[in-house]
Amino acid sequence: MDEKWQQLKEWIDGSGNIVFFGGAGVSTESGIPDFRSVDGLYNQQYKYPPETIISHSFYMRYPEEFYRFYKDRMLFAGAAPNEAHKALARLEDRGKLKAVITQNIDGLHQMAGSREVLELHGSVHRNYCTRCGQFYDLDYIAASQGVPRCSCGGVIKPDVVLYEEGLDNRTLQKAVDYIRHADMLIIGGTSLVVYPAAGLIDYYRGNKLVLINKAATSRDSQADLVISHRIGEVLGAVVD
Numbered sequence: 001m002d003e004k005w006q007q008l009k010e011w012i013d014g015s016g017n018i019v020f021f022g023g024a025g026v027s028t029e030s031g032i033p034d035f036r037s038v039d040g041l042y043n044q045q046y047k048y049p050p051e052t053i054i055s056h057s058f059y060m061r062y063p064e065e066f067y068r069f070y071k072d073r074m075l076f077a078g079a080a081p082n083e084a085h086k087a088l089a090r091l092e093d094r095g096k097l098k099a100v101i102t103q104n105i106d107g108l109h110q111m112a113g114s115r116e117v118l119e120l121h122g123s124v125h126r127n128y129c130t131r132c133g134q135f136y137d138l139d140y141i142a143a144s145q146g147v148p149r150c151s152c153g154g155v156i157k158p159d160v161v162l163y164e165e166g167l168d169n170r171t172l173q174k175a176v177d178y179i180r181h182a183d184m185l186i187i188g189g190t191s192l193v194v195y196p197a198a199g200l201i202d203y204y205r206g207n208k209l210v211l212i213n214k215a216a217t218s219r220d221s222q223a224d225l226v227i228s229h230r231i232g233e234v235l236g237a238v239v240d
Helices: 003-013 056-061 063-073 083-093 108-112 138-143 169-181 197-203 231-238
Strands: 018-022 097-102 117-119 122-129 156-160 184-188 209-212 225-227
Touching (some): 003 209, 003 231, 083 108, 083 231, 138 156
Parallel strands (some): 097 117, 184 209
Antiparallel strands (some): 122 156
16 A cells, blocks of 8 residues: 555544545546536536636526526536545544535535535535425426426525525534544545635644645645545545
């Protein structure tokens, strides 16, 4: 086993309060594209830039265009958890991992068996009528034509944080608390450029800060261990 991978395994084995913070790169091995890679959403061509389409003002003004993009490019109903998701669920089962903090909206951590998952940006699996509040699942949204509507006639909005919308304060505070008290913080599959989420790692006070990401990040110099590799392969190998 690679020396860095072995170091990670030893730190995990010796830790009892691990927190994981992850981004889009955690789900790319499940076939879900990230945002900033060569093939990511931000590098694909549409009538409007993706960051414009998935903004609150665009959703309010052009709901049909928003949902056309959303259903086509952000819903992956057939995606399954990969080795990263499964390894983290195993660590939680053993009492080592206390929380998964994710910027992803795909629900794959829960599918893998993780229970304490803080979804900073919401989830495609939760959708609510803006008029009466009735809940609708992912299948209903995916199967709808045009703008999905409730039985009451109201427009259904996905419970995801769009650009121009703020993060949920309670979720943020829980994430801060978990990170502040962690004896080991593993950061994986994120470029650490989306704020305020990326700023959460500043609350970590320990000496086992691990960064697992294929590309370099601006925080590499702060980490105690940097592994430049696919996170599913790494965690799948070190968490038996």
